[in-house]
Amino acid sequence: MAAQHFREFERLLSLQQYKKRVLAWSVQAICFSKTITIKKPQSQQDDFTLLQQTAPTEGKIFVYRGRFVRLLNWPKPLRDQLILELPTLNAFRTTEVATVQHNHINLDCGDIQVLDSKKHVFFTMPLDPTITMHIERYLAETHITEGLLFRPGWKAGRRTEGPMTDIAIDYIWKKWCLACGIPYMSPRYGRAYFAVNWHVIQGKSLIGLMDILRHSSLLATQKYLSKIRCYEDVKAEFYQGMKTPFAVQCDRFEKCPIATPDCHCRMYTPKIEVDTKNV
Numbered sequence: 396m397a398a399q400h401f402r403e404f405e406r407l408l409s410l411q412q413y414k415k416r417v418l419a420w421s422v423q424a425i426c427f428s429k430t431i432t433i434k435k436p437q438s439q440q441d442d443f444t445l446l447q448q449t450a451p452t453e454g455k456i457f458v459y460r461g462r463f464v465r466l467l468n469w470p471k472p473l474r475d476q477l478i479l480e481l482p483t484l485n486a487f488r489t490t491e492v493a494t495v496q497h498n499h500i501n502l503d504c505g506d507i508q509v510l511d512s513k514k515h516v517f518f519t520m521p522l523d524p525t526i527t528m529h530i531e532r533y534l535a536e537t538h539i540t541e542g543l544l545f546r547p548g549w550k551a552g553r554r555t556e557g558p559m560t561d562i563a564i565d566y567i568w569k570k571w572c573l574a575c576g577i578p579y580m581s582p583r584y585g586r587a588y589f590a591v592n593w594h595v596i597q598g599k600s601l602i603g604l605m606d607i608l609r610h611s612s613l614l615a616t617q618k619y620l621s622k623i624r625c626y627e628d629v630k631a632e633f634y635q636g637m638k639t640p641f642a643v644q645c646d647r648f649e650k651c652p653i654a655t656p657d658c659h660c661r662m663y664t665p666k667i668e669v670d671t672k673n674v
Contacts, residue, residue, distance in 0.1 A: 456587040458625045460596075462577045463588050469575040473533045474545060477526065478567050482585030484523040486607050488512045489565065489582040493558040495544040497534070502527060511609050518609050587623045594620065595628050 463483060467476075481487040481495070490512035499508035500522070507522045522530075530544075547559045565581055572579045590608065593599050605616040631646060645651070645658070 456623045458587050482582045486586050486589040489561045497541050591625045
């Protein structure tokens with residue numbers, strides 16, 4: 396009888412120890428769970444805050460074609476006009492503008508040698524007709540027959556050596572944006588304007604754009620275009636195919652062979668006017 400009571404006592408004792416072990420494990424699990432649930436939302440909140448700060452502007456280029464029309468038509472010295480036109484009409488990067496030399500230009504064939512600022516090799520590119528005309532006038536006025544097309548200027552009574560700096564070219568852009576009353580645009584915006592005008596407005600090929608921009612692949616060109624936002628084009632596409640009080644005629648009116656006054660077809664694209672000062 397005593398032996399039976401002793402075995403029952405041992406069973407109960409082992410059960411108590413088991414419960415203690417389970418209880419201790421449960422407490423550890425709860426503590427561990429709390430550690431995870433506290434840190435995870437905090438980390439997610441930090442990531443979300445960082446995303447809010449960087450996502451809206453990271454890598455985006457907002458282009459308004461109306462601003463470029465105003466900028467390029469504003470009266471200015473021919474040298475500054477060419478510094479604005481080379482990125483806008485020929486897709487030059489800032490450093491590529493600074494390194495143009497007289498012997499890089501073939502006015503008879505309409506070609507120009509571009510020293511690619513990323514690949515550091517020369518590419519033969521077609522020269523925009525407007526730039527060709529302005530270069531002819533510029534060379535006649537300056538009597539430049541060799542060397543850099545754009546000289547950096549004078550400092551302490553002596554002409555400085557080497558090409559213009561990116562800062563100097565950017566200053567010219569900033570100066571004329573301020574003069575004609577539009578927000579500041581860097582030379583980078585001129586290259587973006589060229590890409591939009593080539594593919595969206597004129598409907599030319601991505602392959603051709605890839606060659607002009609000197610990208611290594613078509614994917615790089617598509618990725619570049621995806622960074623550019625042009626409000627005029629978005630608005631025109633929004634109203635395409637519908638009559639709207641915000642446009643007086645179709646944007647294709649002068650190019651369409653069967654256009655008549657107040658005509659409307661499924662290809663109707665309103666000629667949109669955008670207030671570029673207030674957008």
